[in-house]
Amino acid sequence: MFERIAELAIRRSRLILVVAVVAVALMGAAGAGAFGKLLGGGYDDPASQSSRAEEVIDEKFGGETNLVLLVRTSEGRVDAPAADRSGRALVADLKKDQNLENVISYWDTDSPSLRSEDGRQAMVLAHVKGEGTERDEHAKSVIDAYAGSYEDTLTIKAGGGAAVTSEMGKQSEEDLVLAEAIAVPLTLILLLVVFGSLVSALLPLVIGIIAIMGTFAELYFLGSVTDVSVFAINLTTALGLGLGIDYALLMVSRFREQLAAGASVDDAVRQTMSTAGRTIAFSAATVAAALGALMVFPQYFLRSFGYAGVGVVAIAAVSTLFVMPALFVVLGHRVNSGRMPWVKTNRAGTRAPMWGRLARTVMRRPALTALPVLAVLLLAAGPLLGITFGTPDERVLPEDANSRQVSAVLQADFAGNDDAALHVVLDRSVAKDPLQSYAVTLSELDDVVRVEASTGTYADGKSTPPGPANAALGRPDAQQLNVVSTLTPKSDEAQSLVDEVRNIAAPAGAHSLVGGTDAVLVDSKDSIAGRLPLAVALVAVTTFILLFLFTGSVVQPVRALALNLVSLGATLGVMTWIFQDGHLSSLLGFTAQPMDVSMTVLMFCIAFGLSMDYEVFVTSRIKELHEAGEDNESAVANGLGHTGRIVSAAACLLAVSFFAFGTAKLSFMQMFGLGSGLAILIDAVAVRGVLVPAAMRLLGRSAWYAPPFLRTFHARYGLSESGPQAVATPEPTPADESLYVKNSTEV
Structure with a gap:
């Protein structure tokens, strides 16, 4: 030859x-034209439990949180009159954005978990729509539009999976x-x-x-x-x-x-x-x-x-x-x-x-x-x-990257890291009492700060009434629970928590899927x-x-x-x-x-x-x-x-x-x-x-x-x-x- x-x-x-x-x-x-066809991410197995959980959340609950806007006031607290007005205006603008859904913030839920311990910072959580390059483009558009100064009252930095990607x-x-x-x-x-x-x-x-x-x-x-x-x-x-x-x-x-x-x-x-x-x-x-x-x-x-x-x-x-x-x-x-x-x-x-x-x-x-x-x-x-x-996260970026700085603030200044929460999906409707019992059991696990469900928020086995954000976690044919812990994301302890959550039996007749950052790892x-x-x-x-x-x-x-x-x-x-x-x-x-x-x-x-x-x-x-x-x-x-x-x-x-x-x-x-x-x-x-x-x-x-x-x-x-x-x-x-x-x- x-x-x-x-x-x-x-x-x-x-x-x-x-x-x-x-x-x-x-x-x-x-x-x-290759660059326009190629995607970020791709570290997870499409057939894994965490990927299937993400698919159910996308289909039935509007998608997992993949964008976190960290909002800081120029002076005072986030619930001071000027900051409160600007915060509510920001959330209203975000909810009108065609690239986003499931926008949740401190200003429309009054959830203490979405406010920093010193009261000067708050989180806005959202899901960026789309897949692959379309989602990347949507994320860039949102970040370019809102990151920086807002109404001379708030300073915004973007974090979360979409921002990291x-x-x-x-x-x-x-x-x-x-x-x-x-x-x-x-x-x-x-x-x-x-x-x-x-x-x-x-x-x-x-x-x-x-x-x-x-x-x-x-x-x-x-x-x-x-x-x-x-x-x-x-x-x-x-x-x-x-x-x-x-x-x-x-x-x-x-x-x-x-x-x-x-x-x-x-x-x-x-x-x-x-x-x-x-x-x-x-x-x-x-x-x-x-x-x-x-x-x-x-x-x-x-x-x-x-x-x-x-x-x-x-x-x-x-x-x-x-x-x-x-x-x-x-x-x-x-x-x-x-x-x-x-x-x-x-x-x-x-x-x-x-x-x-x-x-x-x-x-x-x-x-x-x-x-x-x-x-x-x-x-x-x-x-x-x-x-x-491990798998790549914001730590692979330089220390001055905004998404990395946001992640560090969430871990240091907030009670639990909502961005790194485990997402538990139940594949069918569950009655109130079994769902509450399941949420209480999850909340009693070591290092768990709270569990959010459609029936309320649970901490150390105790519950508080549901708020506006909780209602979005229930559907006629599915339920979602968010398990928030104090553990460092992707640590050995965080990975052990994934196994513990998966080992807890779901309510009778339901099957659970556990997703989230640590579950993907x-x-x-x-x-x-x-x-x-x-x-x-x-x-x-x-x-x-x-x-x-x-x-x-x-x-x-x-x-x-x-x-x-x-x-x-x-x-x-x-x-x-x-x-x-x-x-x-x-x-x-x-x-x-x-x-x-x-x-x-x-x-x-x-x-x-x-x-x-x-x-x-x-x-x-x-x-x-x-x-x-x-x-x-x-x-x-x-x-x-x-x-x-x-x-x-x-x-x-x-x-x-x-x-x-x-x-x-x-x-x-x-x-x-x-x-x-x-x-x-x-x-x-x-x-x-x-x-x-x-x-x-x-x-x-x-x-x-x-x-x-x-x-x-x-x-x-x-x-x-x-x-x-x-x-x-x-x-x-x-x-x-x-x-x-x-x-x-x-x-």
């Missing part, structure tokens, strides 16, 4: 490039712009350093642009038919640029190597496709398999990264396999044009003696060199023993934990099968999986130490909190996939040399000598794309960027440089073992580095080696 693609590129190179330009233009036109979306766009403003120029500079020529340095950017534009178009069409998270854009840009560089770097390096060895342009294209092209196809398959596992989760936040990840990998690979050889044919030896001033030789080989010497040193004393590295990685993984999980953790074994199994099995088909060995896949788990454990341990335990929080500017469960799963899949990317890069060259007759140790040393610089350069370039997100002000995006970048560097240096040669030396000939029946299977169905006869690349003389060391900018 790869030979046929090479021949097509040789015969129809200009046609392929014209088609590519037209395709990119069409994809760019479609992808421009709105601010997260806005902050995400700002973070993305800043990250790309940092990553793109740095990447171009590094590409010039790595390649030493302007033309070669620009080729990876071509593939990156195609991958990003194509995935934007994919997200636009998917966003038109299903829910897709806006944060998929961040992954698309980082991974599209990074993989474009990875794949193009491998192709350009192999092509230049063949040209330097005296091959014609056409023969260099053929050999490049039969070796590097085949490697890229397998690499893309392993990365896509890891990211595709995200689609087993019901949360569209995670599924969206699966959509974007598989799409960007596939488009990057396909464009590399078709567009890059066509560019080689058109450019020919001009691929080395625009040589940088510091490059003193045109030699374009990929051999890096340093990596070969490192491999030989490791293999002389495999245990002595590998054990210290392994010990450091296991020590770095230590914080995982104390890991806890409990259900999300349970949902992800339930699907995680399937996702891990899919990643492991598909990786094993692909690596077996690639190598013909059953030992190589096991070795690769084991080393990947070690490097991933170290990465996640360091992220736990930083973002959960709070180390470096003052430097990075975030608030320590439990690890975001969705982002941790995402980081695992991305880091695993990219580790397999470099695994295939290195193993392919080792296997090629082994099949050419070299013994195991020579194949490993020479294989790393040829690929070490490619892998290290690709890792640095890809890490820059991810590390740029370390500048984000959303803490979970910081974790995503820093964690992914760290995982890439650990894998490229510690694993590929030390642990792989040590493991290969200890395994010896058994590294390539497979049972006879699997060898027969692989001989028939496996893929090998066959194809046109490779052009021999002369081994460097001692003078050459000094030249390579001197000119380390040459790939």
Whole structure:
């Protein structure tokens, strides 16, 4: 297949490039509308009890409170004459707003729970209508209209779920712009350093642009038919640029190597496709398999990264396999044009003696060199023993974000946090006495401040008559009860309260559903934990099968999986130490909190996939040399000598794309960027440089073992580095080696 693609590129190179330009233009036109189709949120399981409770509340009670307006008087108390008049006018305006429903406030209920303990602040609760982008637009409209000063008497700040989602979306766009403003120029500079020529340095950017534009178009069409998270854009840009560089770097390096060895342009294209092209196809398959596992989760936040990840990998690979050889044919030896001033030789080989010497040193004393590295990685993984999980809330925003400030005030200055209340829904009409008995039982739970029901408000087993707000909690075919506590939202105690409320039997004949912020967290953790074994199994099995088909060995896949788990454990341990335990929080500017469960799963899949990317890069060259007759140790040393610089350069370039997100002000995006970048560097240096040669030396000939029946299977169905006869690349003389060391900018 790869030979046929090479021949097509040789015969129809200009046609392929014209088609590519037209395709990119069409994809760019479609992808421009992606941002309008993508949604915030998506952290909950649609089939969970909390989601079903939210659906019933939306259908029968006008929706859960998702907007809190914190109103403060400029002087005096909120029930002083001037503040009272302005407050009632504000509530009247809000009730007329077509974007809102279920508007409840202190001024029309006189509920003490909606007034701060010092009397200077009051809450207005409301539900923003709509779903997805429509709700986000409605929330922005309301916030823009009312936040700030009102009648020179009141000051208003917006909080609640809708406000948090709105601010997260806005902050995400700002973070993305800043990250790309940092990553793109740095990447171009590094590409010039790595390649030493302007033309070669620009080729990876071509593939990156195609991958990003194509995935934007994919997200636009998917966003038109299903829910897709806006944060998929961040992954698309980082991974599209990074993989474009990875794949193009491998192709350009192999092509230049063949040209330097005296091959014609056409023969260099053929050999490049039969070796590097085949490697890229397998690499893309392993990365896509890891990211595709995200689609087993019901949360569209995670599924969206699966959509974007598989799409960007596939488009990057396909464009590399078709567009890059066509560019080689058109450019020919001009691929080395625009040589940088510091490059003193045109030699374009990929051999890096340093990596070969490192491999030989490791293999002389495999245990002595590998054990210290392994010990450091296991020590770095230590914080995982104390890991806890949560979901994103206002604390991921900067401290000056309005919604975060509102949440802090509600917890500190109000008797219970209405915004974080548990919402209990009974699916049918319930008589007054059983409903009262149920509400009394709920109110007697530890840390519960009050329970609001249609029959009244209950605290410590005692009731007060119903007010205007209570009447809205009863329907002919359903009842809603709000359980307000003093507990910190998403704390272990708050999550335990969810279980306690769910364990209390509903009135006879009724079925209860418990929703609210803490219930969503409990259900999300349970949902992800339930699907995680399937996702891990899919990643492991598909990786094993692909690596077996690639190598013909059953030992190589096991070795690769084991080393990947070690490097991933170290990465996640360091992220736990930083973002959960709070180390470096003052430097990075975030608030320590439990690890975001969705982002941790995402980081695992991305880091695993990219580790397999470099695994295939290195193993392919080792296997090629082994099949050419070299013994195991020579194949490993020479294989790393040829690929070490490619892998290290690709890792640095890809890490820059991810590390740029370390500048984000959303803490979970910081974790995503820093964690992914760290995982890439650990894998490229510690694993590929030390642990792989040590493991290969200890395994010896058994590294390539497979049972006879699997060898027969692989001989028939496996893929090998066959194809046109490779052009021999002369081994460097001692003078050459000094030249390579001197000119380390040459790939």
